[in-house]
Amino acid sequence: MEISELRVNGSRLRATIEELARIGGTAGGGMHRLALTEEDKQARDLFIRWLKELGLKISIDEMGNIFGERKGRSPQKPMVLSGSHLDTQPKGGRFDGILGVTGALEALRTIHENRIDTERTIAIVDWTDEEGTRFSPAMLGSGVWAGHFERDWAYSRVDLGATSFGEALERIGYKGKAPARKWPVHAYYEFHIEQGPVLEKMGKRIGVPKGILGITWFDVYVEGEGNQAGPTPMNARKDALVAAAEMILKVNNLPAKMGGDLVATVGEIQNAPNSRNIIPDRVRFTVDIRSWEDLLKNKAVEAIKNEFSQIGEKRGCPVRIEMIWDISHTEFDSHLVERVGKVASRLGYSSHPMVSGAGHDAAYVCRVAPTAMIFVPSIGGRSHVEVENTRWEDCEAGANVLLHCLFQSANE
Amino acid sequence: MEISELRVNGSRLRATIEELARIGGTAGGGMHRLALTEEDKQARDLFIRWLKELGLKISIDEMGNIFGERKGRSPQKPMVLSGSHLDTQPKGGRFDGILGVTGALEALRTIHENRIDTERTIAIVDWTDEEGTRFSPAMLGSGVWAGHFERDWAYSRVDLGATSFGEALERIGYKGKAPARKWPVHAYYEFHIEQGPVLEKMGKRIGVPKGILGITWFDVYVEGEGNQAGPTPMNARKDALVAAAEMILKVNNLPAKMGGDLVATVGEIQNAPNSRNIIPDRVRFTVDIRSWEDLLKNKAVEAIKNEFSQIGEKRGCPVRIEMIWDISHTEFDSHLVERVGKVASRLGYSSHPMVSGAGHDAAYVCRVAPTAMIFVPSIGGRSHVEVENTRWEDCEAGANVLLHCLFQSANE
Structure with missing residues (x-):
């Protein structure tokens, strides 16, 4: 099979998202899985089980960021990284962050089952505390990794119950040994729901953000x-x-x-x-x-x-x-942004150039590695609410774009 | 000693208010003693101890309203009643309600120690849950007593922790046996801080409200x-x-x-x-x-x-x-209102006709008995806050007005 014909398994991606949605799911069909809670721990445990099934090399850093690496032919070359976050807003939705982690997982599963080798290592990441609801500011995990925040300052952030980030991280058993410090990354892709109404209104399938407000x-x-x-x-x-x-x-x-x-x-x-x-x-x-x-x-x-x-x-x-x-506003890597649009077009998906209104881990990663994002439409533009939703075929389309972006970056 | 020369003991009144202020007192010098809490119970216990010291006949009704009666020569005649409430706002002050109860207590103490007989019985009352903060609406105790609310409806009111008024009343041991039902009252006086800036601004000592907004x-x-x-x-x-x-x-x-x-x-x-x-x-x-x-x-x-x-x-x-x-607005008994003004004037206190902006138990009692109120200035007009304050000499002046209004009503 030609690599260019490869596609992710949309039903498996859906099942993965639905299984994750049982951990901290709300009566209203949403998610309530704040960072470093028992629910976050359970979601992490499940995620690691899935990483192990693919035989990935797993590492957890001092900020609780979880990485799973699939070795490339030239592991000394800077790797390609993709992911997002598994924590949610209070009474948030099933897609925000989660789609980026499960989409990358689905891409790696597809690569794995087709026994495809890549030149560079491809790694998947779950960044800690993207939402910043329990411990503010947002994106503490990626922010420390990228060198924007000090680790010990992040540890000292407290929630409303006066529990510190450091204590909470230790309590759920996810204070890892690996330094939370950037290493050379060849390309970072973050796949995410749009969280706004633009794509739906324009009738487009793939959003290609040039950066973040x-x-x-x-x-x-x-x-x-x-x-x-x-x-x-x-x-x-x-x-x-x-x-x-x-x-x-x-x-x-x-x-x-x-x-x-x-x-x-x-x-x-x-x-x-x-x-x-x-x-x-x-x-x-x-x-x-x-x-x-x-x-x-x-x-x-x-x-x-x-x-x-x-x-x-x-x-x-x-x-x-x-x-x-x-x-300040974040400008993504123009080369990678262009690639996202081209891949979407080659796969037959309509796309739309835009900006991201929401902050993402990509904002910090972008400062230390070439970065781009892939957006799919949010139904009614709704996000950070229980009714947050995205059509399954759009999830699948976005994951296919991610898959082929990963291939291209991992083989150059 | 001529009765007209009788005066309350201002230092004793102050000591009484200060002793009560220790139950639920806040670091900021205010009071936090919500209705039917452990603090309310302790304040009630202390109040009853004081009533017993005067040999009053104590009764507690189904709403937890506490009455202490000092028998008159003609106990079959409708009694004269005076009081207010011992519960406070969250982080409220030391005077709101409390001054009316302790002022009436001080009047009765003065009568008691001077062995003065009155024609009619004089009774003192602590109405339950005037503030309505924990169990709304306000003035539940006097409202049921006056026939405005149903007792069982009042029992069913719940606080934010889903505890009902009835449960809370039982828990602190103040669900009495006496029916919470009005009986003939010849006159009801409620002594209270103004809770507004008018008297201070006018430089007057006694406020004579014609009613309540x-x-x-x-x-x-x-x-x-x-x-x-x-x-x-x-x-x-x-x-x-x-x-x-x-x-x-x-x-x-x-x-x-x-x-x-x-x-x-x-x-x-x-x-x-x-x-x-x-x-x-x-x-x-x-x-x-x-x-x-x-x-x-x-x-x-x-x-x-x-x-x-x-x-x-x-x-x-x-x-x-x-x-x-x-x-609706409440109009007090014009005869009693006039009396408050005249007594103030005879005692040498400046006075000012006004209206009460705040609701009081007097609003419900007024519907079933001739009623008037006596106001004293609030420093800076502040009330329902920890810094709520009234000069001790004004407290004493108001209690003297109350004392002589009680005499006049109890001897007619």
């Missing part, structure tokens, strides 16, 4: 004056929630005001004392601002901070801002 | 569409938190729009999934609207509901409203 995350603390709701006249109030509400609307209006491809979101809010008849005196909320244009994003961050100060001053509510995360 | 409480549920914050374009969003923010600003603007003495507050908000990079899909928030003019309040409630529907429609976020509580 830059992201700024910060937290806003607004201080008011708590008082009984009844006897406090409107003009004597310092209502932290009213001030926050005005700020939230400003964040929502920011993209219209700044133009470009900016998106801005307030996803999280805490209010205190949060009692029906007490004027709120402490509000914390998060801001997420993204754009391909770093300059535009940074201008938007400055503009919104100014608006916050003005609102705070007007309403007698001091505002404090805490920066959480700031990453 | 009407209150409407309702909950608003806004439904959006959860999606990944990055890849979802602004125009494809149904952001429940943005819709809620617009609604919160409308609530805050409602008093300016409607005129009159209206106040409107959003005190509580919950957001889901409440994750930094997910567009919110479910928000619940509370609305509290108050006015002396029932018609104005009802018009305001209708107006804001319409605004909510329009915002929901515009933003693609369906809105559902759940009514929680609706009480």
